[in-house]
Amino acid sequence: MAGEDELKLLGTWASPWVSRVKLALHLKGLSYENVEQDLDNKSDLLLASNPVHKKVPVLIHNGKPICESVVILEYIDDAYGTVGPSFLPLVIPWKVAFTADGEEEKTEGIKQMLAAVHTLEGALKECSKGKPFFGGDSVGYVDLALGGLLAFLQGTEELCGSKPFDIANTPLLLAWVERFTALDAAKVACQMSASWLSLPR
Ligand SMILES: N[C@@H](CCC(=O)N[C@@H](CS)C(=O)NCC(=O)O)C(=O)O
Structure with missing residues (x-):
């Protein structure tokens, strides 16, 4: 994992959108804390991190929440451009x-x-x-x-x-x-x- 970054992933095991993000994190070789969510009883952290859509996945990077799986993929590629494979090679x-x-x-x-x-x-x-x-x-x-x-x-x-x-x-x-x-x-x-x-x- 690059530097002293803290990565936390709010997700559920069954979500294909969360799997997208997990795949990207693993391919980049980044370690992260997986925080499993109960979507029938949403946590304060999820509601505060994604107040508009209240959905998973949310990636929290050093306290900053990023929502929407495709946006998260782009964010990971940008923030960790020199680590592992690039998802946006151009x-x-x-x-x-x-x-x-x-x-x-x-x-x-x-x-x-x-x-x-x-x-x-x-x-x-x-x-x-x-x-x-x-x-x-x-x-x-x-x-x-x-x-x-x-x-x-x-x-x-x-x-x-x-x-x-x-x-x-x-x-x-x-x-x-x-x-x-x-x-x-x-x-x-x-x-x-x-x-x-x-x-x-
Ligand atoms: N467009 C979103 C879709 C995310 C999504 O639909 N997540 C579902 C779980 S698979 C969710 O959090 N649902 C909770 C709800 O709708 O209240 C993405 O790509 O991140």
Whole structure:
């Protein structure tokens, strides 16, 4: 386990959402206290930690509660980016590619970012089966997860001198980017033309 962190998981053994989080903690090799909950008689700790939905899982990291299993997975990956496998293999190396202190670290970040993009290219081919999106005919979960990052990814060349998508290595993703950015929702939600160099990193 990294540092002196305290991780507490509020859950129930039968919950598939809790199992997701347990899997992530085990894969990362993080130790945690499992605090089994009785959902018919919710504990004060659960009610205080997840006052809106009052559901498990809740991960409490050094006293800070994080709710919703998918959010928790992302939180674990971010907080323990250097520990064990990465669940979001694109995001962490991509950040390293433009925040690294030294050339060596930056080169490694770019290498890992391009490897993750290569994997995504293969996944798009397999999942879409020739249809426009990862989700098939319409935008699905993976499209949204990657699409939300697009505005930042588009600024990557400006930030670190390397493009994540190009015609030679990722022709399918490049076409997907065009389709995604042409969506009315993307035009409204994503600031594609922002100046990335002016943002805090
Ligand atoms: N979207 C939530 C779903 C969590 C969920 O539905 N948890 C159930 C247990 S499987 C729960 O706490 N139910 C208690 C209730 O609804 O009062 C997640 O992914 O974390």
